[in-house]
Amino acid sequence: MQFQFSSFADFLMMDGHGIYVWISYAVTFAALTALALYPWITRRRIQRELQRQQRIVQRRRKVTKERMAVVESA
């Protein structure tokens, strides 16, 4: 097995077919990368949403506690 091209420029050109070959590989790579990153981005979004909900719950609990204290002291 040996490298089929005489130089790197030759490798890029591929006898005029280089543009077709390289575009195909680039688009495939980009599409697969997007597919791989998507769950990671979604997960971050879910995480932020959960944090937001937890903050709201905590704040509500705090307010309720304060009000209860006011009611009890009165």
Next chain:
Amino acid sequence: MAWQWFHRLGSPRWFYQKTGAWLPWLALASAVLLIVGSIWGLGFAPEDAKQGNSYRIIFVHVPAAFLALAGYYLMAVSGAIGLIWKMKLAFAVMRAAAPIGAVLTFIALFTGAIWGKPTWGAYWVWDARITSMLILLFLYIGVMALSQAVNREQVADRACALLALVGTVNIPIIYKSVDWWFTLHQPATLRLTEASSIDPSMFYPLLTVIIGFYCMYAWTLLTHTRTLLLRREIRTKWVQQVLTEGK
């Protein structure tokens, strides 16, 4: 209990914990196989006698098309399992498979169009194989759209499963299209039952990329399904634990 494993398989939590350990290995395997296979195919496989160097597109075109078809089977079978056994996890797998399949079908169509220019002289031809692949893309997009369009999750699950099952009619048509209608697309290069019409020097890099695509597919399907489960089960304690601990 003989059926215990089957019920356990239906538990999102069990699935999430079990598959977490496989992910790094699958990622490693797919990265190595895809990089090695691509370099092999791009630089070291010999030039094709008829098509010259443009044939090197085969090393992304064929694996993507393979997985686009296999992915459809997987989506339809998961849908059927979900319908029959009312298994939430199966529906999650089905939904996760739709965007992945759509992207793979897109890759197959796009690289095929690019390959068509130097080989046939046109980017797009209404050839039987290409048209049936375009229908496959629409089926995948249909499942994705349907899963977003219906608000009630269980109804959406069933509707998607039905659409996926009906769409399986298209799969044998795609396989057989190159034999039934002898149009532009070349007949299958790899055959299981008879000798493949490809030289070993081109076959081995192709095989490497195909196995790499399979690993990549498994990894992507697992990560997509896992994220989907997190979203669906966000009210449960284990999901909140997973999300806050960042595991």
